[in-house]
Amino acid sequence: MRRARPRNRKACAPGLGGDLRKLSLVAALLLAAALWLRAQEGGPPAGGPAAHHAAGEAAQAAAAERGRSLFKQNCAACHAEDATGGRGPDLIRSTLVRHDKNGDLIGPVLTNGRVDKGMPAFSSLSAGQITDIVAFLQSQLTLFDLHTRFGPYPNDIPAERLATGSVEAGKAYFYGPGGCSNCHSPTGDLAGIAKKYNPPDLEVRFLYPSGTPSTAIITLPSGQKYEGTLLLNDGFNVAIQGKDGWYHSWSTNAVKIEVHDPLAAHAALLEKYTDADMHNLFTYLETLK
Amino acid sequence: MRRFLTLLVVGGIFSASVAAQDLDPQKLLQPPTDTWATYNGDYTGRRYSPLAQINRENVSSLVLAWAFQTHARSLQSMPLEVNGILYISGGNEIWAVDGRTGRQIWHFARPGAPLGGGNKGVAMWKDRLYMTTPDAQLLCLDARGGKIIWQIAVADPALKAFGGVAPLVIADHIIIGTSGDTADLPGFLESVDPMTGEIQWRWDAMPKQGDLAWNTWPHDTDVATRGGGMTWITGTYDPQLNLLYWGTGNPHPVENSEARPGANLYTCTIVALNPDTGKLVWYFQSSPHDTHDWDMVMTPVLFDGTFHGKPRKMLAQAGKNGLFFVLDRTDGTALISEAFVPANWVAGYDQRGQPMPRKDKEPQPDGVLVTGGVGTNWQAPSYDPDTNLFYVNSREAMGVFYLTMPGKSAEGWAGRDFFLASKSMLKAIDVETGKVRWTADTEGRGGQSGILSTAGHLVFTADMSGNLVALDASTGNVLWHMYPGGPFGTGPMTYELDGRQYVVFLADSIAYAFALPVR
Numbered sequence: 179m180r181r182a183r184p185r186n187r188k189a190c191a192p193g194l195g196g197d198l199r200k201l202s203l204v205a206a207l208l209l210a211a212a213l214w215l216r217a218q219e220g221g222p223p224a225g226g227p228a229a230h231h232a233a234g235e236a237a238q239a240a241a242a243e244r245g246r247s248l249f250k251q252n253c254a255a256c257h258a259e260d261a262t263g264g265r266g267p268d269l270i271r272s273t274l275v276r277h278d279k280n281g282d283l284i285g286p287v288l289t290n291g292r293v294d295k296g297m298p299a300f301s302s303l304s305a306g307q308i309t310d311i312v313a314f315l316q317s318q319l320t321l322f323d324l325h326t327r328f329g330p331y332p333n334d335i336p337a338e339r340l341a342t343g344s345v346e347a348g349k350a351y352f353y354g355p356g357g358c359s360n361c362h363s364p365t366g367d368l369a370g371i372a373k374k375y376n377p378p379d380l381e382v383r384f385l386y387p388s389g390t391p392s393t394a395i396i397t398l399p400s401g402q403k404y405e406g407t408l409l410l411n412d413g414f415n416v417a418i419q420g421k422d423g424w425y426h427s428w429s430t431n432a433v434k435i436e437v438h439d440p441l442a443a444h445a446a447l448l449e450k451y452t453d454a455d456m457h458n459l460f461t462y463l464e465t466l467k
Numbered sequence: 468m469r470r471f472l473t474l475l476v477v478g479g480i481f482s483a484s485v486a487a488q489d490l491d492p493q494k495l496l497q498p499p500t501d502t503w504a505t506y507n508g509d510y511t512g513r514r515y516s517p518l519a520q521i522n523r524e525n526v527s528s529l530v531l532a533w534a535f536q537t538h539a540r541s542l543q544s545m546p547l548e549v550n551g552i553l554y555i556s557g558g559n560e561i562w563a564v565d566g567r568t569g570r571q572i573w574h575f576a577r578p579g580a581p582l583g584g585g586n587k588g589v590a591m592w593k594d595r596l597y598m599t600t601p602d603a604q605l606l607c608l609d610a611r612g613g614k615i616i617w618q619i620a621v622a623d624p625a626l627k628a629f630g631g632v633a634p635l636v637i638a639d640h641i642i643i644g645t646s647g648d649t650a651d652l653p654g655f656l657e658s659v660d661p662m663t664g665e666i667q668w669r670w671d672a673m674p675k676q677g678d679l680a681w682n683t684w685p686h687d688t689d690v691a692t693r694g695g696g697m698t699w700i701t702g703t704y705d706p707q708l709n710l711l712y713w714g715t716g717n718p719h720p721v722e723n724s725e726a727r728p729g730a731n732l733y734t735c736t737i738v739a740l741n742p743d744t745g746k747l748v749w750y751f752q753s754s755p756h757d758t759h760d761w762d763m764v765m766t767p768v769l770f771d772g773t774f775h776g777k778p779r780k781m782l783a784q785a786g787k788n789g790l791f792f793v794l795d796r797t798d799g800t801a802l803i804s805e806a807f808v809p810a811n812w813v814a815g816y817d818q819r820g821q822p823m824p825r826k827d828k829e830p831q832p833d834g835v836l837v838t839g840g841v842g843t844n845w846q847a848p849s850y851d852p853d854t855n856l857f858y859v860n861s862r863e864a865m866g867v868f869y870l871t872m873p874g875k876s877a878e879g880w881a882g883r884d885f886f887l888a889s890k891s892m893l894k895a896i897d898v899e900t901g902k903v904r905w906t907a908d909t910e911g912r913g914g915q916s917g918i919l920s921t922a923g924h925l926v927f928t929a930d931m932s933g934n935l936v937a938l939d940a941s942t943g944n945v946l947w948h949m950y951p952g953g954p955f956g957t958g959p960m961t962y963e964l965d966g967r968q969y970v971v972f973l974a975d976s977i978a979y980a981f982a983l984p985v986r
Contacts, residue, residue: 258876260876262876262878263689268689268878270650270651270878270879271626271650271651271652271693271878273623273625273626276623276625276626277625322650322872322878322879323627323649323650323879325871325872325879325880325881325882325883334871335869335871335883339832339833340833340834341833342833378869378883378885381834381867382867382885382887385836385865385867385887386865386887386888388887388888410932412930412931412932412934413945414934414948441888444888445888448865448887448888449865451836452836453827453831453834453835453836456834456836456867457833457834
């Protein structure tokens with residue numbers, strides 16, 4: 179078999195080649211980060227670390243906003259307003275942008291251009307403007323990366339986008355086939371529900387408000403009954419927190435177990451919803467403010 | 468001639484002495500008994516052991532032979548066991564442990580690297596170990612003491628690539644995959660030289676111009692080069708056909724359909740490659756034009772048998788998309804395409820047996836309700852030749868999918884999804900019909916864990932409540948159970964040493980070895 183040559187990388191023994199340098203760089207960065215953190219812990223400005231953090235975030239956001247207009251004026255013609263590229267490369271997936279630390283890589287490219295690749299030098303940009311453009315690019319990376327299920331909970335889906343159904347149809351479903359009114363009331367437990375939860379939270383919660391525990395009644399052979407919050411029911415053992423606050427457990431085959439799942443109706447409904455039912459119900463519930 | 472003989476003798480002595488601790492490559496070709504030589508125990512991915520000392524008559528008397536504390540949380544790796552030594556891995560760590568006593572032989576913690584993080588397992592070639600790391604490096608270590616011999620970069624962590632997949636050793640090839648699903652990133656497989664780490668070949672999940680698969684992407688943007696098709700679960704290998712089988716992950720942007728009309732090969736695809744060249748021999752796309760993150764990397768399990776009266780070399784996969792496939796692994800012909808959980812995103816199957824997704828179940832700005840995923844996840848299933856059943860830990864779930872970044876310029880995930888109520892259960896699937904023969908007796912008895920079957924007529928796994936369990940392979944009845952005090956995130960493995968069979972589970976930070984009592 180013909181062996182391909184390695185490209186752009188070398189296998190090297192640690193301590194002899196680039197890896198050690200890389201490691202010491204990492205170590206230096208970690209040390210710098212640790213020192214920075216300690217400095218922050220040692221002497222936060224008035225208002226405490228949280229306020230300082232918030233102020234830092236606000237400053238960063240302001241820089242990113244200034245950077246957005248600078249980017250639009252200077253860069254968007256080739257890289258698109260959202261930096262996903264056009265005539266010029268996509269900067270969201272750019273190795274250089276992803277490796278940039280506070281403008282150390284982006285700065286020189288802006289100042290000197292990449293004339294061989296058709297990018298002019300932007301030598302008139304001040305250091306502060308470059309910092310703002312870098313802040314904008316960092317915020318764009320974060321924005322794109324946060325559109326995952328692993329990011330923070332989305333507050334960025336507006337109610338108008340989800341409320342594509344009909345209030346009347348949603349209300350009819352609530353009182354009719356959905357059976358929601360058997361347990362809930364728009365003037366009772368659901369009063370103001372749309373103010374309480376952000377739009378995607380409200381939708382996910384009415385579909386299935388997970389986290390609500392089941393309760394159980396345990397009957398011993400003697401006839402004695404225990405009632406409480408169900409903690410475990412794995413077919414081998416059953417455990418509850420009793421109304422007295424104490425934990426109790428039994429072997430499953432020694433007792434009679436009656437489980438009440440307050441979400442049973444939600445689970446059953448989940449299998450029946452059409453997408454239109456979901457949209458209608460959301461549109462109706464969103465009116466409960 | 469005399470000189471030749473001398474060399475031969477010296478060579479013979481050398482290999483005999485080395486063989487005492489080296490991995491004998493023949494072990495990879497045999498069902499696991501005294502050795503668990505690779506991620507799946509052997510090349511087939513069946514996770515079936517012919518060991519029967521522990522069996523359905525005596526399994527209820529299992530005792531703890533030893534326990535080993537790694538102090539590393541949430542381990543999700545498969546240990547290897549070679550010549551009496553277990554190799555257990557964490558994100559940037561390996562522990563070599565005596566398989567008889569549970570005593571540590573050595574511990575490797577990568578200098579300067581953060582501990583923790585997932586790793587799926589190490590691979591072994593002769594006296595060397597190979598592992599991929601959270602920062603997408605491939606390490607080669609000396610198995611005798613855990614010293615690093617070399618280290619190479621597989622991908623760029625700044626672009627959100629990461630490692631963790633257990634490499635696969637085929638002859639003198641170390642075959643590695645890659646992970647990453649935050650930003651757009653093209654997947655690939657690489658084969659490297661076990662001595663030097665030099666690349667032997669690379670197979671890219673994104674097709675090149677000239678390949679027919681090129682036409683399964685639009686080309687008015689560069690989306691066809693951007694990616695998906697991650698290769699983050701170890702594949703399987705048929706030495707007779709000399710074919711390497713691997714499942715690839717979802718396309719990018721993950722939940723945006725508009726940016727990439729077409730089937731999007733070779734994402735969510737089972738590919739058969741020549742392991743010497745990396746050339747594609749055939750493919751079967753198990754989830755064309757995926758928009759739900761159904762990364763179809765689940766183990767392609769290989770077994771031979773009679774299918775509807777005809778002898779067949781088969782490959783089966785139970786997918787995250789809720790579908791079960793049996794293929795003829797010589798050419799990828801589909802024999803069975805069948806849902807093993809409700810899957811409302813499927814409109815039907817094309818003439819090759821590949822599913823056709825429903826347009827109206829793609830993620831929408833106002834949300835859409837989808838069933839089918841996560842039908843199962845990456846934790847390995849098992850095929851038992853004695854029962855002819857395929858065991859999979861399944862989940863019947865409803866999810867709601869939102870498109871949050873519409874348009875053709877979307878990148879990365881581009882959506883949100885939330886899983887609502889779900890029911891987990893272990894299912895035993897008949898490989899001749901694709902029908903579920905039974906589900907384990909109690910709801911919740913299935914889980915998210917890997918599975919091992921043995922000739923003791925047993926199926927080992929863990930349930931959703933965290934109990935380790937042994938089930939009757941024919942009925943699913945629970946014959947043994949034990950709560951290990953923490954989550955079991957990987958698959959059980961077994962081996963025999965000095966006439967005693969051990970079953971090992973890694974639960975959270977602890978390795979537990981169970982065996983029958985010593986008389």
